[in-house]
Structure formats: C-alpha cells, structure tokens
Amino acid sequence: MxxxxxxxxxxxxxxxxxxxxxxxxxxxxxxxxxxxxxxxxxxxxxxxxxxxxxxxxxxxxxxxxxxxxxxxxxxxxxxxxxxxxxxxxxxxxxxxVPHAHLVCERCGAVVDAHEPAQQQDCLALVKKRGWLLRHWRLELLGLCPSCQSAPAQGQEPSTRADVAHAGGDQPY
Ligand SMILES: [Zn+2]
Ligand SMILES: [Zn+2]
CATH class of the missing domain: 1.10.10.10 (Winged helix-like DNA-binding domain superfamily/Winged helix DNA-binding domain)
Structure with missing residues (x-):
C-alpha cells in the first residue's frame, strides 16, 4: 500500500x-x-x-x-x-511536496490531489503578490464517490447553513 x-x-x-x-x-x-x-x-x-x-x-x-x-x-x-x-x-x-487534498466531509477520507501545474500556479501567485510562503494548505471539501452513492445516515455531511437544505442524499 x-x-x-x-x-x-x-x-x-x-x-x-x-x-x-x-x-x-x-x-x-x-x-x-x-x-x-x-x-x-x-x-x-x-x-x-x-x-x-x-x-x-x-x-x-x-x-x-x-x-x-x-x-x-x-x-x-x-x-x-x-x-x-x-x-x-x-x-x-x-x-x-506541496499538494492539495480532497477531503470527504462524511467519512473523513483524505486523498492526495497532486497536480504539479496547479502547485506551480499557486507558488507563482504567492511570489507575484510578494508573500513568503510558510505553510501550504489547500483542501477541497465535499463527498467522496462512495459517500455520494451511500444512503444518507440521517446526519448532515456539513453544518454549513448554505448546504443545510440540500438534503443528506442529494448530490450537489
Ligand atoms: Zn466519503
Ligand atoms: Zn497528502
């Protein structure tokens, strides 16, 4: 593994x-x-x-x-x-090396989303703005493929107000 x-x-x-x-x-x-x-x-x-x-x-x-x-x-x-x-x-x-993560809000899976081009873009942006990069944190939150197809557990995947009405089993 x-x-x-x-x-x-x-x-x-x-x-x-x-x-x-x-x-x-x-x-x-x-x-x-x-x-x-x-x-x-x-x-x-x-x-x-x-x-x-x-x-x-x-x-x-x-x-x-x-x-x-x-x-x-x-x-x-x-x-x-x-x-x-x-x-x-x-x-x-x-x-x-710096990389982004896909994070499942329901099961907690964290998957590497390593795209060298995107990494270069981010580093270039930091440099262009004159910042000094000290820590890299780029997380994309959502539902992984298996949680999207699993029936809702009666528990909202997120407590954020803007998705509270989306319904637990409704993909968005
Ligand atoms: Zn999941
Ligand atoms: Zn990682």
Missing part, C-alpha cells in the same frame, strides 16, 4: 535520520517505525492511528512519543499537518 517504492523510502528514511541527528535528536527504533509508517501511508493518518498501528510492535510506546516525533518531523518539514477534522490533526508524510 506504499505510495513510493522501497528504495525511495529507505533513502528518505536515511536522509531524515541524518537530519534528526544533525539537529541533536536521537533516532530510536520507535521513531524510526513512526517515520516509516507516516512516510509510506497514503491515508493521512492521525497520531492515534499511527499509535494503534504500531502498538503490537512497540507495546510500551506512548501516544506522547508519537506526537513528539511528528512534531520534530513537522519542524523539519518532513510531514505536513492538515487542518481537517474534529478527531485530531491528520499527518501527511508520504509526499514531501
């Missing part, structure tokens, strides 16, 4: 470990496993999901360790934090 091939992943792990050490951080087996997981996942997992996925391998690892490692990786700009969802921040480490 990796989005990149293995040699790319191992090269990336090697270089990020070197960067962590250069910044005075230790690379523990837990940290390595967290990196490996987040760099190879296309699912944009939450810290909790990463923690649960690694429980069997590292039963004594705490959720705080996961957060701390993600925070370090965020500082090194090796993972991006997405501003989605009530259940916690989602972390994106699979594609260490």
């Amino acid at each position: 990796g989005v990149q091939n293995e040699s790319f992943l191992s090269k990336r792990l090697e270089s990020v470990c070197a960067r962590l050490r250069a910044h005075g951080h230790r690379v523990t087996p837990q940290r390595l496993a967290i990196m490996e997981f987040v760099f190879s996942s296309a699912q944009h997992p939450t810290a909790q999901q990463i923690y649960e996925a690694l429980q069997a391998r590292f039963p004594t690892m705490s959720l705080a360790t996961v957060y701390k490692t993600l925070h370090l990786l965020e500082e090194l700009e090796e993972v991006a934090v997405l501003g989605v969802e009530a259940e916690g921040a989602r972390y994106d480490g699979a594609q260490p």
